[in-house]
Amino acid sequence: MRIAFLLYDNLTQLDLTGPAQVLSRMPGAKVDFVATSLAPVMSDCGLALVPTAALAGSGQYDLICVPGGYGCSAVMNDRVVLGWLRDQAPGATWITSVCTGSLILAAAGLLNGRRAGCHWAWGDYLPLFGAEYVAERTVFDGRFITAGGVTSGIDFAFRVVEHLHGPDVAATLRLALEYDPDHRPGGTPATARPEIVANVKAMTAQRLGHRDAEMRAAAARLMGEMP
Amino acid sequence: MRIAFLLYDNLTQLDLTGPAQVLSRMPGAKVDFVATSLAPVMSDCGLALVPTAALAGSGQYDLICVPGGYGCSAVMNDRVVLGWLRDQAPGATWITSVCTGSLILAAAGLLNGRRAGCHWAWGDYLPLFGAEYVAERTVFDGRFITAGGVTSGIDFAFRVVEHLHGPDVAATLRLALEYDPDHRPGGTPATARPEIVANVKAMTAQRLGHRDAEMRAAAARLMGEMP
Numbered sequence: 001m002r003i004a005f006l007l008y009d010n011l012t013q014l015d016l017t018g019p020a021q022v023l024s025r026m027p028g029a030k031v032d033f034v035a036t037s038l039a040p041v042m043s044d045c046g047l048a049l050v051p052t053a054a055l056a057g058s059g060q061y062d063l064i065c066v067p068g069g070y071g072c073s074a075v076m077n078d079r080v081v082l083g084w085l086r087d088q089a090p091g092a093t094w095i096t097s098v099c100t101g102s103l104i105l106a107a108a109g110l111l112n113g114r115r116a117g118c119h120w121a122w123g124d125y126l127p128l129f130g131a132e133y134v135a136e137r138t139v140f141d142g143r144f145i146t147a148g149g150v151t152s153g154i155d156f157a158f159r160v161v162e163h164l165h166g167p168d169v170a171a172t173l174r175l176a177l178e179y180d181p182d183h184r185p186g187g188t189p190a191t192a193r194p195e196i197v198a199n200v201k202a203m204t205a206q207r208l209g210h211r212d213a214e215m216r217a218a219a220a221r222l223m224g225e226m227p
Numbered sequence: 228m229r230i231a232f233l234l235y236d237n238l239t240q241l242d243l244t245g246p247a248q249v250l251s252r253m254p255g256a257k258v259d260f261v262a263t264s265l266a267p268v269m270s271d272c273g274l275a276l277v278p279t280a281a282l283a284g285s286g287q288y289d290l291i292c293v294p295g296g297y298g299c300s301a302v303m304n305d306r307v308v309l310g311w312l313r314d315q316a317p318g319a320t321w322i323t324s325v326c327t328g329s330l331i332l333a334a335a336g337l338l339n340g341r342r343a344g345c346h347w348a349w350g351d352y353l354p355l356f357g358a359e360y361v362a363e364r365t366v367f368d369g370r371f372i373t374a375g376g377v378t379s380g381i382d383f384a385f386r387v388v389e390h391l392h393g394p395d396v397a398a399t400l401r402l403a404l405e406y407d408p409d410h411r412p413g414g415t416p417a418t419a420r421p422e423i424v425a426n427v428k429a430m431t432a433q434r435l436g437h438r439d440a441e442m443r444a445a446a447a448r449l450m451g452e453m454p
Contacts, residue, residue: 014404017244017274021377024272031273040267040277045251046258047244050267050275099405120405137409149405150248154378158409171413171420175427177241178326178347178376180414182364182385186398187407193398200402 001028001164004061004088006101007035007051008081010071013043015098015153019065022157025173027165034058036080044069055084060091063160067153068099068119073211076107076218085110096145096160098153105146106131107218109225114141119149120189121204128219135188151187154179228255228391231288231315233328234262234278235308237298240270242325242380246292249384252400254392261285263307271296282311287318290387294380295326295346300438303334303445312337323372323387325380332373333358334445336452341368346376347416348431355446362415378414381406 003023005016016033024031035041035051042048064085075081085108089095097105099119105111106129115132116139118125123133137148138156147156158179162170173179186192192200230250232243243260251258259280262268267275291312302308312335316322324332326346332338333356342359343366345352350360364375365383374383385406389397400406413419419427 012248013244014248017240017248017272020272020274021239021241021244033274045244045247046279047247047260048277050277052273137407151381151404151406151408155409158411168423171423172426172430174411174414175416175419175423176430177378178414179378179411180364180418181378181408181410182382183408183410184385184401184406187401187405189402191407192402196395196398196402199399203399203403 001026001030001062002060003029003031003063003065004034004053004058005031006064006066006081007033007041007049008071008075009042010069011041011043011067012069012099012150013045013047013049014150015067015069015101016049016065018151018153019098019157021177022154022161022173023065025176026161027169032058032061044071055080061088062092063094063096064088064092066097066101066104068097068101068103068149070207070211072100072104073214073218075104076215077221082108093143094145094160095143096147096156098147098156099149102126102131102146103129103215105144107222109222111144111146114144115139116141116144116146117148117152118146121149121201125215128216129222228253228257228289229287230256230258230290230292231261231280231285232258233291233293233308234260234268234276235298235302236269237296238268238270238294239296239326239377240272240274240276241377242294242296242328243292245378245380246325246384248404249381249388249400250292252403253388254396259285259288271298282307288315289319290321290323291315291319293324293328293331295324295328295330295376297434297438299327299331300441300445302331303442304448309335320370321372321387322370323374323383325374325383326376329353329358329373330356330442332371334449336449338371338373341371342366343368343371343373344375344379345373348376348428352442355443356449
């Protein structure tokens with residue numbers, strides 16, 4: 001199974017590295033990290049990641065995974081990347097995303113009429129692209145599997161392994177990766193204290209800056225392209 | 228707070244990328260990815276990571292974090308890296324590790340007489356270096372904070388944030404990273420089915436190969452150096 005993770009400037013690296021750790025150990029998986037060029041891509045953590053393949057000439061992938069991050073809004077207006085996703089989509093068995101990566105799929109027109117996950121603080125942008133935001137950690141809609149924010153990518157990946165290879169393979173990987181996470185409330189708005197939710201919403205709004213307009217422009221372009 | 232994550236060939240990247248995602252968002256944190264040179268370092272997932280600083284001339288760090296991986300056994304015999312860790316230790320406020328990274332700290336002689344975490348399938352090597360393996364996800368022993376295997380790094384990082392900045396900052400980061408992991412049994416040997424435990428143990432033993440002898444050689448060297 002040929003798997004492609006999309007790399008782009010200012011991605012939230014755990015959106016990608018979490019599922020990559022799990023899916024790279026899936027039987028038969030061959031993973032590529034694809035970007036518009038082969039130059040190292042800077043993530044949000046000061047850690048640069050090296051692509052293994054360029055979009056151009058990459059060949060058809062079986063599973064595409066688009067991570068999220070504040071850099072997503074620029075990608076949502078990148079015709080080269082959106083075009084690549086549209087070209088890949090018909091032949092891919094699975095089209096997936098983590099966090100705000102679903103907004104990139106949406107901007108490519110791939111989630112129109114579909115239910116999708118997203119980072120909880122960004123989910124309201126999905127309807128601009130004809131998609132419905134679902135506040136679940138992993139959302140399945142046909143060939144589309146879209147995860148919630150950041151750390152959701154790890155759970156999403158285990159769900160994919162279970163779906164493709166069954167519960168025993170997934171259980172083996174969970175044990176190999178010692179996946180027995182601490183249980184604390186507050187990981188979603190539903191269980192977090194209201195002041196913490198307000199704090200994160202405010203931080204997000206402040207960091208969004210020009211990106212709000214960028215995403216709305218992407219939506220306007222997509223809607224304008226529709227027959 | 229100057230934080231250094233050690234990069235080395237064939238590290239298990241989630242050991243590092245998980246805590247890096249959390250700690251890089253800690254107030255006042257300045258994170259470096261250090262290696263023996265500035266060349267990209269290949270992880271276990273086909274994803275190469277770019278260092279931001281070389282060991283030589285790196286300056287003193289406040290928190291050191293050593294990830295694990297099958298590449299750890301070579302590092303356990305690398306006098307340059309072990310020497311750097313020994314030089315950093317006296318001036319570092321916190322010396323930490325994820326997964327088999329504790330074996331690297333142990334090989335540097337830093338865990339002699341201490342309790343430490345490790346990947347559950349490798350913990351038996353700790354006593355060779357005078358350390359006691361503790362089957363917990365995050366182990367505190369004085370200035371040493373050592374985590375269990377792979378995904379433990381994320382929980383470890385949230386514990387560090389809570390310890391340094393209090394529960395509200397940790398809660399804010401948990402929500403921002405949507406950390407509400409799925410709850411499934413089987414992430415540790417204690418809760419996994421016996422046949423799954425046997426499977427992972429067999430896979431690990433097969434992959435260990437020459438590394439068992441490498442780690443025993445590191446222990447012999449350390450014990451030989453002790454007065």
